[in-house]
Amino acid sequence: MTRPVRIGVQLQPQHAPDYGLIRDAVLRSEDAGVDIVFNWDHFYPLTGDPDGAHFECWTMLGAVAEQTERVELGALVTGGGYRNPDLLADMARTVDHISEGRLILGIGGGWFERDYDEYGYEFGSAGTRLDLLKENMARIAARLKKLNPQPVRDIPILIGGGGEKKTLRLVAEYADIWHSFADLDVLTHKNKVLAEHAAAVGTDESRIERSVQWPGIESAPAFLEAGVTLFTIGISGPSYSLSEVERAVRWRDEVNPEPVSGLA
Template identity: 75%
Template sequence: MSRPVLIGVQIQPQHAPRYDLIRDAVRRSEDMGVDAVFNFDHFFPVNGNPDGETFECWTMLAAIAEQTERVRLGALVTGGGYRNPDLLADMARTVDHISGGRLVLGIGSGWFQRDYDEYGYDFGTPGQRLAQLKENLARIEARMKKLNPPPLRKIPILIGGGGEKKTLRLVAEYADVWHTFANVAVLERKAKILAEHCAAVGRDLMTIQRSVDWPGAADATTLVEAGVTLFRLSCSGPDYDLSEVEGALRWRDKQTG
């Protein structure tokens, strides 16, 4: 299955004292030609001043869906323990309708303990969070079939993580996009394990898109050869500097001729 190489920018909703700074970054990103705009699902900054400004993920996604016309959009990634999964399915369906069918439902098991502790969620153990993610994915899938009006199409699921026994099994069972943090050697090893999980559940490995963080143009070319077709770059407030994104887009355009 041949896929185009895509560039996504994660506009992190942190260290921005006003939402218009984020709105402007989204506008500039779409005008530059990025393929996807992501945010993240944290209630506090994940770097820099830990008590700095932050905005909530899903209300922002609805605004991005209304503001944009072309780009895919989604959370990279929704914290799996923050929301009732049936409600999350409804939220995703609604944002997808607002966008005209451009949402990617990114979800993971969660890792930032402060988010859980300060908002009253049970952090638990890594194993418990992965078990909850498995249950949530099944409930999201079931709820999508009951919503009225239904989703515009099957909303793609993006799962973030690289755990070989549990996370990659969930990728094989549910994901359309797999986002991981890996160099070529690690990616190729994990891809072999993912292929084993896909075989066990009767899934074609090639139906799962591979996504990684942008490593620079030289390494990106090698990763494309290893099957990666989506690269994520990140920028943070208050400046939302997109200069690195410009370079990645020039590289992408050379790949497509």
């Protein structure tokens, strides 16, 4: 294992009509020892009442950045089809400064049609959305280089998705973290595809962190063996129970190597 296991929590901004419930969940997550606090970039709930309470992603990330001290934070993931890429780069740079260098810029091609239709964006096809993501990644990279002041750090880019021809090529070109939604067998196959893309663009594929949704404590060791080191537990409002998050954090602490102290 070349990097330590990390645990993220995705605080899904749905079914919490009082923002204080989310603020409290952020605080409890940092206190529980998670490494990253994610939300998501949708406009409506994905589960439960489709017209239930829901909050917007990026304004929330600014609040999370101000509220926290240690955790990294970001969207899992930003909808590439309804965010102007130059403005998104500026938003990311700003949240990076608010957090003093803790932002992860997560992005994907987008998939939830209602987000597009209700807010007046063109949904298109999976192919056109991925073509737009390719264009957007180039614009984000260019804009980040022009901003004054510059980001606090080189903002890590997380790309979510598993398309073998387009998405994994973009992961090889731009990403520091690849978030996959695949099961173990498919992930193993796609890891090989990503390695081929990385070789084609001259990228060391080992520098790209592998990320998945938490598969449960029984299955996590197999994903770790396959190269995954970032595991994220998604939890929904209004309760935001952290019981599974706490189990995952304890497992992380068991499998991570002990810190080295003193002289070798």
